[in-house]
Amino acid sequence: MIPFCLALLVSGGVSNRLSAQDSAQASIEGYKMAVGLRFSSGTPTLSNSLSFKYFINEGNAIEGLVSYGNRFGFGALYEKYQIIGPMPGFTWFYGAGGYAGFESGKTWLGPTGIVGLDYKFLRAPINISLDWKPELDVSPAINFVPDAFALTARFVLF
Numbered sequence: 001m002i003p004f005c006l007a008l009l010v011s012g013g014v015s016n017r018l019s020a021q022d023s024a025q026a027s028i029e030g031y032k033m034a035v036g037l038r039f040s041s042g043t044p045t046l047s048n049s050l051s052f053k054y055f056i057n058e059g060n061a062i063e064g065l066v067s068y069g070n071r072f073g074f075g076a077l078y079e080k081y082q083i084i085g086p087m088p089g090f091t092w093f094y095g096a097g098g099y100a101g102f103e104s105g106k107t108w109l110g111p112t113g114i115v116g117l118d119y120k121f122l123r124a125p126i127n128i129s130l131d132w133k134p135e136l137d138v139s140p141a142i143n144f145v146p147d148a149f150a151l152t153a154r155f156v157l158f
Contacts, residue, residue, distance in 0.1 A: 030086050030089050031055070034127045036154030038065065044135045045101030045108045051152050053127075055090040057108045065099075067153065073101030076132075077114055089120035109139040112148075125156040 038049040047069030055061045059081045067073035079095030094115045100107035115129025116120045137143040 030122070031125075031127065031156040032158050034154035034156045036152055038129070038150050038152040040069070040133075040150035041147050042070050043114075044069075044133065044145045045071050045110075045137070046075045046099050046112065046133065046135065047071075047148075047150075049073075051154060053154060061093075063095075065127075069100065071101040071103040071108065073099055075099030077112065079114065081118065084117075089122055091118045092116065093129075093131075094120055097111070106140050108137050110136045112136070120156065125132060127154040127156055128152065129154075148156075 005121040021131075033052075033054045035053075038046075038050050038051045040047040040049070046065045046067045049065040049069070053061055054063075061081065062139040063077045063079055065073075065077070067075070075097055076099075077097035078093045079093045081091045081093045084090050084092055092115075094113075096113045098111050099109070112133055112135045114131055114133040116129050116133075118127065118129040119133045120127045129149065131150055131152070133150065135145040135146045135148060137145065139158045
C-alpha cells in the first residue's frame with residue numbers, strides 16, 4: 001500500500017510540474033494573455049486604443065484593439081512572433097487584420113498590417129511593444145494611412 005501511495009504522489013508531482021512548464025511555455029514571450037494601452041499618432045482609425053493580446057499557441061497571437069482616439073473603432077490582428085537573439089522575452093512580430101471606425105455618421109473600414117518589437121520583462125508582469133501598423137481605408141474612400149507608429153504597455157494577466 002505504501003509503495004502505491006508513493007508512486008501516486010511522485011507521478012502527481014511530475015504531472016503538475018510538466019503542466020506548469022507547458023503553461024509557462026505557452027508562448028515564446030513567456031506569457032499567455034496581457035491587457036494594456038496603445039499610444040499612437042492620431043491619424044489612423046486604430047490610434048490610441050485598449051489592447052488585448054492572447055497567444056493561441058507558441059509564436060502565434062491574436063490582438064484586439066478598441067480605439068478611443070479621434071474615432072471610436074475596433075480591430076483584430078493575427079500576429080506571428082519570433083525570438084531575437086539570446087535575450088529572453090525579446091521578439092519581433094508581424095501580422096495582419098482588419099478594422100472598423102465610426103465618426104460623424106461615417107464608417108471607416110479596411111485591412112491593416114503590423115510589424116514591431118516586443119519585450120516581456122522577466123521579473124515583472126509588464127510587456128511593452130513598439131510597432132508600425134499602417135491602415136488602408138477602403139470605405140468611405142480609398143486612403144492609405146502610413147503614419148501609424150505606436151508604443152503599447154500591457155499588464156500580463158497570465
